Amino acid sequence: MDMTLRWFGKQYDSVTLEQIRQIPGVSGVITTLYGTQPGEVWSPEDIRALVEEVEASGLAVKGIESVNIHDAIKVGTPDRDGYIANYIQTLENLGQQGIKMVCYNFMPVFDWTRSDLAKPREDGSTVLSYDNALVEAIDPEKMFEALDEKSNGYVLPGWEPERMARVKELFELYKDVDEEKLFENLVYFLEKIMPTCEKYGITMAIHPDDPAWPVFGLPRIVTSQTNLLRLVNAVPSSCNGVTLCTGSLGSSPANDIPAIIRSLKGHIGFAHVRNIKYIGDGKFDEAAHLSADGSLDMYAIMKAFYDVGFEGPMRPDHGRAIWGEVSIPGYGLYDRALGACYLNGLWEAIDKASKNG
């Protein structure tokens, strides 16, 4: 396991590389060219500049999150091959700079969804929270505005304002896409890009749908152990992998996260580790990473990663907003740094216990 932190780039993030460098046990970042739009080719110059900037701070780029997928590919419109060719070119350019892991998602229209980005807790912190009843009551076209108002002025990951301006058009585009069609389009895409991934040893790590059920009637296909296994088996390649996001999969209490990790041995390319607190059916708050603060057993989760021999990048996922910090919601420095130390501590204990019998 290689502990990292997500970093959105100097222009976009409230957290600096210098700060990340000072978190014990964090040697790299997961980053992206945050200003690019899905479908664009990432230029070798821009990628090189990003890698050099990170390396100049004493850190390394341990992966990209995300290279987002154009809707034409998800919907399977006739122009998809052109966008796939662009994606392949981006992978070539990333591969040439030594990038070995790319996180992506295949969620229609919206990436992760929340009903509140700053829900106050008893401890005075705020967290991201989800209430299905509240989300389903919002007009999807208003969803972006609802979230943007509470984004502290930052661009939210996966919620590109340019795409969100076209929400109505996007819903129209997806109207004939059901789960099977979406799955077929994902397999089509993966089959086309695998040769390039294999050439450079890039693991494509699909991010689960968040939350792990359909929202606004849009299909969702990466929600459970069954469909994750179906996906890795549909395109057998060491480069067809998964981002094991404990919070996204964990949004459904039916998902046994340690069991899912164990069943995906050898297919996990990236790990997002966070805790959530169930507060009702289709309702949860994000929590501090500590097991006791939420509903997930973080020790059992880390033990499962350890037992499957997970060696890829891991990052603490969303944190609470604490100590007065203002940042991209979920992505402040303080609580994620606490999370990284806690997860590193669990790992050290598991490792030493296992070696000392």
Ligand code: DNO
């Ligand atoms: C939210 C993130 C997601 C994730 C994408 C991966 O905080 O976990 O936006 O990066 O779904 O493509």
